[in-house]
Amino acid sequence: MGILELHDITLELGGKPILNDLSVDFWEGHVHALIGPNGAGKSTLASTIMGLPGYTDHSGDILLDGESLRGVPVDERARRGITLAWQEPARFEGLRMDRFIAAGAKEKSRANVERMLTRVGLDPERYLDRKVDKTLSGGERKRVELASILAMEPRIVLMDEPDSGIDVEALQRIFDALAYFKEMGTTVIMITHSMAVLEHAEHAFLLCNGHILDKGSVDKISGYFANNCIPCHHENEPAPEEEMITA
Amino acid sequence: MSDVATARALLESLGSYGSHFAGDDVAHLEVSGDEVVGSHLVPGLDVDIEQIDDGIEAHIHLREGVRIANPVHLCFGMLPTEGLQRIVMKVDVDAGSFASVRAHCTFPNAIDITHKMDAVVNIAPGATYEYFERHLHGAEGGVQVVPKTLVRIGEGARFKTEFELVKGQAGVIDFDYEADCDARSTLEMITRIIGRGHDTVTIRETGRLNGEGARAVLNSYLALRDDARAEVYNTLSASAPYARGHVDCKEIVQHRAFAKAVPIVEVSHPLAHITHEAAIGSVDSKQLQTLMSRGLTEDEATDLIIEGLLS
Numbered sequence: 001m002g003i004l005e006l007h008d009i010t011l012e013l014g015g016k017p018i019l020n021d022l023s024v025d026f027w028e029g030h031v032h033a034l035i036g037p038n039g040a041g042k043s044t045l046a047s048t049i050m051g052l053p054g055y056t057d058h059s060g061d062i063l064l065d066g067e068s069l070r071g072v073p074v075d076e077r078a079r080r081g082i083t084l085a086w087q088e089p090a091r092f093e094g095l096r097m098d099r100f101i102a103a104g105a106k107e108k109s110r111a112n113v114e115r116m117l118t119r120v121g122l123d124p125e126r127y128l129d130r131k132v133d134k135t136l137s138g139g140e141r142k143r144v145e146l147a148s149i150l151a152m153e154p155r156i157v158l159m160d161e162p163d164s165g166i167d168v169e170a171l172q173r174i175f176d177a178l179a180y181f182k183e184m185g186t187t188v189i190m191i192t193h194s195m196a197v198l199e200h201a202e203h204a205f206l207l208c209n210g211h212i213l214d215k216g217s218v219d220k221i222s223g224y225f226a227n228n229c230i231p232c233h234h235e236n237e238p239a240p241e242e243e244m245i246t247a
Numbered sequence: 248m249s250d251v252a253t254a255r256a257l258l259e260s261l262g263s264y265g266s267h268f269a270g271d272d273v274a275h276l277e278v279s280g281d282e283v284v285g286s287h288l289v290p291g292l293d294v295d296i297e298q299i300d301d302g303i304e305a306h307i308h309l310r311e312g313v314r315i316a317n318p319v320h321l322c323f324g325m326l327p328t329e330g331l332q333r334i335v336m337k338v339d340v341d342a343g344s345f346a347s348v349r350a351h352c353t354f355p356n357a358i359d360i361t362h363k364m365d366a367v368v369n370i371a372p373g374a375t376y377e378y379f380e381r382h383l384h385g386a387e388g389g390v391q392v393v394p395k396t397l398v399r400i401g402e403g404a405r406f407k408t409e410f411e412l413v414k415g416q417a418g419v420i421d422f423d424y425e426a427d428c429d430a431r432s433t434l435e436m437i438t439r440i441i442g443r444g445h446d447t448v449t450i451r452e453t454g455r456l457n458g459e460g461a462r463a464v465l466n467s468y469l470a471l472r473d474d475a476r477a478e479v480y481n482t483l484s485a486s487a488p489y490a491r492g493h494v495d496c497k498e499i500v501q502h503r504a505f506a507k508a509v510p511i512v513e514v515s516h517p518l519a520h521i522t523h524e525a526a527i528g529s530v531d532s533k534q535l536q537t538l539m540s541r542g543l544t545e546d547e548a549t550d551l552i553i554e555g556l557l558s
Contacts (some may be wrong), residue, residue, distance in 0.1 A: 050540055052536055079542045093555055093556055095555030104541025152542065
């Protein structure tokens, strides 16, 4: 039994099925990767697990520690240990970084906030008094997002394309954070299109047309990258017949 | 109640007791209703006060070249539940001088109080005058705040003012500031207000960039909930070359609250430039969901977002 179990999840958005009878278990303390073409349902799955508005009207069930999350709102899911790192994190006009990071932190002290900033490679002296607003670059904002999640000490962290829009140095910090999550026993579920990120996972799942098409070791699933990640016809990314590869 | 006890009670209601009396080099003045209940001045700062019907008339004079290192603290307030406090103020800031004033206005028990301020401020060339006005109202919102200020900013001078009311219920606020800016002067007006209950807020801010290279920014940040209403009229005009200005109004509206923003920009010289921006809406859903995904309740997340906006 996994820490997080999804049973027969089907979700329609705008009358179109996005998640299609999807079932998957995620194992406690393990790093999982979700790969698949654009429109496969990866981000929708993360939003559904988080219980974001608009993603709760699904069939099937999501169990945390064997207990259903049906009807459990976002903030309560977070208090039970689930959180989400957005692909493009929100920016907050005027909100100081220390207030943002401390808001959801388990330990709200300034010293802890400084530790978390240092852990993601941001100098507290330079960043602590800055605002979480548009003056931050995309990479800086991603690192601040990660710092706030590290401070929260979640049990399960959903990471939606943690590597998008960041430079090599920031990417290394994300890998460091993944190692830290692993050390802390945090369950990680990350969505990625990157082979470099996938290599940091222990288990991988191939999502296509809203359901799990394949799963297994990273070596096994990474083969789909090598084959252009087009194991089947996907309606959002139709591939020429000669490029089709069967799983 | 003695003057000292009244002054102490006013300051304690602000939660900042002690900062007014930090030392001999900190100037302060405390006015309860129509009585001066405490004061201390520093060299170069003159204050003449006369009692008038329902208030005081104050002439504040900062002498030429005097630069006051520590903020000057003013405290205006009333402890009773009802009454009128009228402040007529004339401020003369002489050339090359500097002062930063923190005005604390406290009406902790207000049920039916009117606080009127009529101020004329003259800032001579090369001087800097900062005026931060923070209001603390009680839970009933029974205060009518009517500040009216005319400012003349001389060549190369700087005026910055902030008005903040984020604790307690605003009541009725009818705010009217006007400033005329000479060449190379700088004007900055910032308003931060949280409206609750049946609060009614009207803000009129006007800046006239009359001199070459004059600059101004008018910023209004409001968060309204319950049945609060706010109307913001920000006007900035530029009639001289290289005058630059920006008008910005952001309002968050919740529940049944109502907000209206009317930014007016007028340019009558081809080398002048003014921009404006106004945004009214609910709390940003992505910001809200981000904070809720860290375990904050919707109310906690909303308060933090508003805290940032009004910071």
